[in-house]
Amino acid sequence: MKRKSENPVGRTAPRKTGKPGLPLPAGPFQGLICAEGWEEALIGEVARRFPDRQLFSAKAGVVLVSGNVAPLMKSWVFAREVLPDAIEVNEPSVKTLVQSLGKLADGILDRSPLPWTFRVQTPDAWTLDGDVYVEVGGRAGLVAAAFRERMETFRRRAMERYRDWQTLSDRQPFVLVQCLILARDLAIVSLGETFRNIAGRLVPAPWPNPGLLVKSDPMAPCRSYYKLEEAWIEAGREPRPGEVCVDLGAAPGGWTWSALQRGAAVVAVDAADLESKVSDHPRCNHLRENGYAYLPPRKVDWLLCDMIVKPLATLGLLERWLEGGHCRGFVVNIKFRGKDPSSILASIDELRERFGLLNLGIRHLFHDRNEITIFSPPV
Ligand SMILES: C[S@@+](CC[C@H](N)C(=O)[O-])C[C@H]1O[C@@H](n2cnc3c(N)ncnc32)[C@H](O)[C@@H]1O
Structure with a gap:
């Protein structure tokens, strides 16, 4: 749902010119x-x-x-x-x-x-x-x-x-x-x-608008698919053939579908069903497990995560993956769920510094709603 706000908001400055119009001081x-x-x-x-x-x-x-x-x-x-x-x-x-x-x-x-x-x-x-x-x-x-x-x-x-x-x-x-x-x-x-x-x-x-660069796909299992498609563009990197992704909270399969289309193999973790064209794909392995507890047996190329959980729980999960060296790169969607964006951004900054995430991108994507997407491609 859209958040409405009063206008003007924030700190306003009196206009010095005396003309009606925007309440900004003269100058750029x-x-x-x-x-x-x-x-x-x-x-x-x-x-x-x-x-x-x-x-x-x-x-x-x-x-x-x-x-x-x-x-x-x-x-x-x-x-x-x-x-x-x-x-x-x-x-x-x-x-x-x-x-x-x-x-x-x-x-x-x-x-x-x-x-x-x-x-x-x-x-x-x-x-x-x-x-x-x-x-x-x-x-x-x-x-x-x-x-x-x-x-x-x-x-x-x-x-x-x-x-x-x-x-x-x-x-x-x-x-x-x-x-x-x-x-x-x-x-x-x-x-x-x-x-x-x-x-x-x-x-x-x-x-x-970067969202306009995303191509429509009539086969896409759901709207979430477009978030990940936009994130690849923003990150300047997408999965390559042969790379391995773990998709936590994968159902009905939009993100998994996006990675499969690029030739990656995907471990899709979700208790819910995936669309059959996704779960039947030869490079898709659907595990009905708890994505919050799941860790891969070997380091993977991409962690993909779009689980509907509290924002600090998502960041805690990412922290565990980074600490254990379980992924080379990631795209993680963080739902605000009523939490103030500034405190979430502060927690993301801590992760950036702690793990030296030089290429970390943080965006409120065109296809995001009450959420942001963070990404750090494998180097
Ligand atoms: C927004 S949907 C994901 C949509 C998916 N990215 C797509 O493109 O199809 C969120 C999913 O997270 C899953 N989920 C929530 N908590 C989970 C958990 N602890 N482990 C695994 N999946 C979970 C839900 O079952 C739901 O399918």
């Missing part, structure tokens, strides 16, 4: 997009690392952060998209917003020889059911179409360098023009060349 600010209802979790996450920043949620699914961008360009747990060096644009109509956006875009496109792309969206554009989408999703579509028409009519040279995001890779820098529509007369605009963060990844990424 960054936009971060999270799932609707997770603004407080994202504010808490940013505030822990940057206690001096002013932070507030402008609308469901958006957190604005005062100050310069560079230190913020890491991978966040709760932020899915980033709008670096954003500015507020107040325009009453689609026409005037497109004019403003066009003038801003012309500046950067004249200066940069890189390919470019643009997106005009609402923060909840990919769930299609949030309040902002319902209110101004149609307007975002109109602005996108009118902006494209303007560029095709008046900026043909620039359009020669235009690329759809699907054709861009996260290895080659490009210029990204982003317009986030928050209300009928309020948008935030971010323009600039993408750059590499400390993990070597381009920020912002070419794709509006």
Whole structure:
């Protein structure tokens, strides 16, 4: 179920310009997009690392952060998209917003020889059911179409360098023009060349949302399958043919199916039934055992765990596996079950330090609900 929160939330700063609009001080600010209802979790996450920043949620699914961008360009747990060096644009109509956006875009496109792309969206554009989408999703579509028409009519040279995001890779820098529509007369605009963060990844990424990279599979036994498919993308590594996985809490078989499709062998541990196409697979060994107590006789390549148990119990299980050296890598889903995300993140940080998990990723995936997924691929 979606968590709803009051807006604005967190610490707000008085606006110094006296104009109506976003209550931010003058100066640069960054936009971060999270799932609707997770603004407080994202504010808490940013505030822990940057206690001096002013932070507030402008609308469901958006957190604005005062100050310069560079230190913020890491991978966040709760932020899915980033709008670096954003500015507020107040325009009453689609026409005037497109004019403003066009003038801003012309500046950067004249200066940069890189390919470019643009997106005009609402923060909840990919769930299609949030309040902002319902209110101004149609307007975002109109602005996108009118902006494209303007560029095709008046900026043909620039359009020669235009690329759809699907054709861009996260290895080659490009210029990204982003317009986030928050209300009928309020948008935030971010323009600039993408750059590499400390993990070597381009920020912002070419794709509006990593969840969009996951391919649909009509054979998938359940929705959970898509969480693991997204986790492989985020981890930059997936099981290889011949690798061995243990899947704890495997029924009805989505995660096991995902690993089997990649040629891995899977020990699927769950008292419940797996779909027959999964349990009958020659590389699947279904054990009706307690996943919390199960340990493999030999070290395996991947621990996969999606059991519905309390978050600290899941982390305790992972700790035992790491302590005993039972896996080379893992993908573990942690259900919050009413627990405060910040205390869970603190426990995960302890594990990271204790076991030197340099490649640990922690994400609130597009396909996650009241849960996060952590992963550390085998090296
Ligand atoms: C969210 S479902 C897992 C879905 C699975 N990842 C998939 O893609 O099909 C959670 C599963 O955890 C299992 N489970 C809960 N406690 C368990 C335990 N102690 N040992 C093994 N399985 C357990 C439940 O039976 C349930 O099938």
